[in-house]
Amino acid sequence: xxxxxxxxWVVLVALLLAxxxxxxxxxxxxxxDLVRKVMIFAIxxxxxxxxxxxxxxxxxxxxxYLGIGGYAVGILAFYGIFNGWLQWGVAIGASALxxxxxxxxxxxxxxxxxxxxxxxxxxxxxxxxxxxxxYGGDDGMRIKARSDFSGLIDLGDPAAFYYLTLALMLACLxxxxxxxxxxxxxxxxxxxxxxxxxxxxGFSPYAYRLxxxxxxxxxxxxxxxxxxxxxxxxxxxxxxxxxSGEIMFMVILGGMASTAGPLLGALALLVVExxxxxxxxxxxxxxxxxxxxxxxxxxxxxxxxxxxAKDG
Amino acid sequence: xxxxxxxxQLLNGVQFGVMLFLMAAGLTLVFGIMNxxxxxxGSLYMMGAYFTVAAVNWTGYYVAGVLLGLAATLLLxxxxxxxxxxxxxxxxxxxxVLATFGLILFFNELVAILWGRTALDLARxxxxxxxxxxxxxxxxxxxxxxxxGVGLAVAACLWYVVTRTRxxxxxxxxxxNRTMVAALGVNIRLLYTFVxxxxxxxxxxxxxxxxxxxxxxxxxxxxxxxQVFVVxxxxxxxxxxxxxxxxxxxxxxxTLGRAFLKPLLGTVLSPSYADAAGPALASMLIYxxxxxxxxxRPEGLFPSRGS
Numbered sequence: 001x002x003x004x005x006x007x008x009w010v011v012l013v014a015l016l017l018a019x020x021x022x023x024x025x026x027x028x029x030x031x032x033d034l035v036r037k038v039m040i041f042a043i044x045x046x047x048x049x050x051x052x053x054x055x056x057x058x059x060x061x062x063x064x065y066l067g068i069g070g071y072a073v074g075i076l077a078f079y080g081i082f083n084g085w086l087q088w089g090v091a092i093g094a095s096a097l098x099x100x101x102x103x104x105x106x107x108x109x110x111x112x113x114x115x116x117x118x119x120x121x122x123x124x125x126x127x128x129x130x131x132x133x134x135y136g137g138d139d140g141m142r143i144k145a146r147s148d149f150s151g152l153i154d155l156g157d158p159a160a161f162y163y164l165t166l167a168l169m170l171a172c173l174x175x176x177x178x179x180x181x182x183x184x185x186x187x188x189x190x191x192x193x194x195x196x197x198x199x200x201x202g203f204s205p206y207a208y209r210l211x212x213x214x215x216x217x218x219x220x221x222x223x224x225x226x227x228x229x230x231x232x233x234x235x236x237x238x239x240x241x242x243x244s245g246e247i248m249f250m251v252i253l254g255g256m257a258s259t260a261g262p263l264l265g266a267l268a269l270l271v272v273e274x275x276x277x278x279x280x281x282x283x284x285x286x287x288x289x290x291x292x293x294x295x296x297x298x299x300x301x302x303x304x305x306x307x308x309a310k311d312g
Numbered sequence: 313x314x315x316x317x318x319x320x321q322l323l324n325g326v327q328f329g330v331m332l333f334l335m336a337a338g339l340t341l342v343f344g345i346m347n348x349x350x351x352x353x354g355s356l357y358m359m360g361a362y363f364t365v366a367a368v369n370w371t372g373y374y375v376a377g378v379l380l381g382l383a384a385t386l387l388l389x390x391x392x393x394x395x396x397x398x399x400x401x402x403x404x405x406x407x408x409v410l411a412t413f414g415l416i417l418f419f420n421e422l423v424a425i426l427w428g429r430t431a432l433d434l435a436r437x438x439x440x441x442x443x444x445x446x447x448x449x450x451x452x453x454x455x456x457x458x459x460x461g462v463g464l465a466v467a468a469c470l471w472y473v474v475t476r477t478r479x480x481x482x483x484x485x486x487x488x489n490r491t492m493v494a495a496l497g498v499n500i501r502l503l504y505t506f507v508x509x510x511x512x513x514x515x516x517x518x519x520x521x522x523x524x525x526x527x528x529x530x531x532x533x534x535x536x537x538x539q540v541f542v543v544x545x546x547x548x549x550x551x552x553x554x555x556x557x558x559x560x561x562x563x564x565x566x567t568l569g570r571a572f573l574k575p576l577l578g579t580v581l582s583p584s585y586a587d588a589a590g591p592a593l594a595s596m597l598i599y600x601x602x603x604x605x606x607x608x609r610p611e612g613l614f615p616s617r618g619s
Contacts, residue, residue, distance in 0.1 A: 058406050105603050108610050112349055112405050112549060116541040117606065123538045124599035131592035241534065245413045252410055282425050288418030292396055295411040 008260070008306050016166055020159040029158060034274060036162050038266045039169040040226045045250040045262030046169075046176045047219035052248070053257035054180045055212050056192030057107070060115045061122030062247045064102070065095040065217045067129060067239030069224020074234035075135055077143050084147035084155075091225035092218045098125075099217020103210045122239055129236030140235025147229055155229055165226055169263070172219055177259040179215070188212055189257075249291060255301025264302040316450035321571040322564065327456045329563025330463025334518035335540040336547070336555035337470060338511030344550030345487040346504055348397060349405050351412035353515050353540070354533025355419035356392075360385040360516025361523045361532065362423055365434050374437040381520055382513055389512020393505050401504075420530045429530055434523030459521050466514070467556055474552065483507060539566070542602045548612025557613060562598050569597040 016035070023032045044066055051057040072091035081087065106117045130138050146155040155161045179185050190198040191205035198205060228234050237243070246269060254265025272290070276283035339353045364381030371377055396415065400408045436455050443451040474480040485493045486500055494500045519533070526532065539562060547558025574590030581589065605613065 052406075058409065060409065105606055109606065112343065113545060113606075113610075115349065115405060115409060116545050117602070120538060120542050120545070120599055120602060124596050127595040128592055131595055133588070241538065242413075242417075245410075249410060249413070252406070282421050284417040285421035285425060288414045288416070288421065291414030291417070292411045295407050295414065296396070296399055 005306065012260070012263075013170070020162050024159070032158055032162055034270065036158075036165050036230060037227075038270050039165045039263070040223050040230055041247065041250060041266040041270065042169050042263040043172045043226070044220045044223040044247050045254065045266050046172050047216040047223070048247050049251045049254075049256065049258075049262050050176050050179060050219075051209075051212050051216045052251055053261070054185055054192065055188045055209055057209060057213065058115050058248075059106075059118045059213075059216075059244075060241070060248065061102070061118035061120075061244050062216075062220055063239050063241070063243035064122040064125050065099060065220035066224040066227060066243065066247075067125060067236070068095045068098050068217075069221035069226075070228035070234050070238045071129065071135070071224075072221070073147060073225045073228045074141065074143055077145065077147075078135060078141070082145050082148040084149040087147050088222065088225045092221045095221025095224065096214050096218040099214045100210070103213035103217070107206060107209050107213060119241060119244070122244055123241060126236050126239040126241070129239055136234065138236065140233055140237070143228060143232045143234060146232065147225070161229070168222065168226070172222070173259055173263065175219075179212075180257070184208065184211070253294060253298075253301060255303030258301065258303035260306060261301055261303040268302060316446070318572075319446060319450060320452060321568055323452055323460070324456065324571075325564030325567035326560065327459050327463075327563070328567055329560040330460055330467070331518045331522060332536070332540055332543050332563055333463060333556050333559035334466060334514045334521075335536060336543045336559050337467075337552055338514040339540060340544055340547075340550055340552060340555050341483075342508055342511045343544075345483060345507055346401055348401060349408045349412070350397070351409060351537065352392065352415040352419065353511070354535075354537030355416050356385055356389055356512040356515040356533070357519035357522070357536060358423065358528075358530070358533035359388055359419065360513075360519035361434060361528045362427060362432070363388075363516070364520045364523065365427075365432050365528055368434070378520055382516055385516030385519075386509045386513040389516075390505050390509035392512075393508040397508065398501070398504075416534065419533075423530045431527035431529040434520075434528050436524040455524065462517075462521065466517070470552060539598065542598050544612075545602055546605045546612060548614040551612075551614040554612055554614030562601070565601055566594075566598050569594040573597070 016039075019035055020032055023029060044062065047065075048059065048062045051059055069091040072094045073087045076082075076087050076090060102118065102121045106114055106121070109117060129135075135141055146161075149155070153160050153164055155164070180189070187198065187203050187205070187208045190203065191208065195205060224238065227238070250265035250269050251262060252265065253268050254261030254263065273283065273287065276286050280286070335353065335357060338356075339350060342348050342350055342353075360381055363384040364377050367380035367384070368374055368377030371380065392415065396411060397408075400411055440455045440458060442454045444454055444457055446452050474483065482493065482498055482503060486498070486503055490500055518536075522532075522536070543555060543558040543562045545558075546561060547554030547556070570591075573594045574586055577586040577590050577593070609615075
């Protein structure tokens with residue numbers, strides 16, 4: 001890691017650490033809320049970056065795991081089980097299992113089929129969520145209490161929840177960074193850039209891709225568990241296909257296959273959304289063309305602007 | 313379950329199937345020929361319905377409104393192609409998905425601004441309101457029967473144009489080697505714009521026919537779009553024949569599942585379980601079917617030759 005990048009990360013983490021006291025001093029809890037949401041989506045985007053940026057798997061259904069994580073926490077809370085370790089463990093485990101099932105079928109295909117299939121499976125789960133009348137169906141349901149970590153940390157305290165999210169996000173970004181530079185990540189990247197050659201030197205990509213898909217699903221399940229605690233409200237909208245599109249845009253805006261990209265992308269997209277939404281009710285009519293323009297003309301992503309950013 | 317009820321639901325399935333086919337044909341043509349993934353295809357379906365509502369209110373005549381709506385959707389499709397999509401042909405699928413995703417947000421919100429978020433009513437004219445007699449005491453709504461007829465007629469025309477005419481020959485040639493066709497003096501960019509507009513008009517036609525049955529509202533295009541993806545995955549992308557078969561399978565399976573799965577489950581499970589599991593399973597049925605087809609034939613039922 002060169003110096004410019006170290007400076008970038010130190011400044012970034014310092015800013016994020018300093019936000020809660022600053023927001024409290026300015027009496028603007030809104031910013032704490034916004035940045036916490038940004039960091040939760042940064043985890044989701046980082047997990048997608050692992051399979052999309054490094055693995056070349058264009059999953060248009062990543063919101064599925066956000067939903068599975070959310071529903072795991074929400075359903076356990078519905079039955080009065082608030083133990084955070086159990087809730088989050090189930091969220092991560094269930095997301096990994098669903099990712100294993102979806103991945104096992106989807107990874108057999110590639111290209112445009114893969115995009116459509118991941119989208120279709122997510123839509124299937126979305127309809128399943130709608131048809132679960134007991135857990136709120138279409139309208140969603142309020143979560144009676146946040147996950148309980150028996151005195152260790154209180155998620156009801158906005159600052160404590162914020163710092164927990166920050167720690168988890170940094171851990172996830174680091175994990176994806178390490179994974180992508182490990183032997184496992186190298187095989188994944190090799191299969192992305194040239195599948196026949198990676199086969200020729202003796203690696204069958206399927207198992208590696210599936211493993212990455214499951215890891216990404218589990219990590220996004222964690223983001224889902226965080227997100228449902230953030231909103232304290234569970235709805236099938238967690239899995240709406242536009243949500244998948246948003247997560248994908250965060251990865252692309254931030255810069256594919258870069259460590260900081262998911263965070264920068266989540267920050268950029270959510271801040272622009274919030275600004276536009278404050279300006280007009282019809283903010284999507286502005287956001288849509290902005291996204292089209294960014295695809296047409298801004299191809300390197302925000303991470304490409306970081307001093308000392310490496311190539312690729 | 314009586315035979316009459318079953319037949320009626322089967323026809324409903326065919327009717328839904330031909331509408332899916334109109335959407336899938338445009339999408340698969342554009343993909344097969346320009347290698348473009350167009351998520352905004354559902355937006356064109358929606359715009360077709362809205363244009364027609366506006367045109368019917370303006371002219372006061374149903375047929376005139378439908379024709380104006382179709383023409384407007386065709387022009388809109390060509391405009392979208394020239395302004396944004398043309399630059400995307402050489403890009404990878406990821407960029408195409410993202411850019412057309414942006415277009416969806418734009419169109420959904422544009423419609424909400426122009427016509428509001430509440431669902432509009434596109435009334436069917438009086439002469440399409442009757443029923444036709446099937447047999448014995450079964451009757452079927454004339455409007456749905458007309459949809460089936462129009463859909464089958466379009467399918468036949470499409471097959472004829474693509475396989476039997478000079479235009480279809482150029483289109484197929486452009487799909488297999490763009491540079492070569494351009495070198496032979498064909499204006500391939502114009503041809504692409506025309507094909508895209510034609511696909512848009514097919515989507516618009518589906519939207520127009522869907523109007524009186526389903527709600528005309530922002531976001532209506534995406535509901536059907538994702539089912540169209542299932543059709544294309546099952547049928548095999550780039551193949552019009554595959555879209556036709558896939559669309560009928562998906563239409564019939566989905567409709568029959570929604571109609572009969574709950575009572576069928578009721579015979580094996582307790583009523584409360586059947587009430588809960590029936591609708592959930594019915595809405596997941598086509599996706600499970602898709603997974604099954606993929607497990608057996610990853611390229612779909614009718615894989616297109618070449619590329």
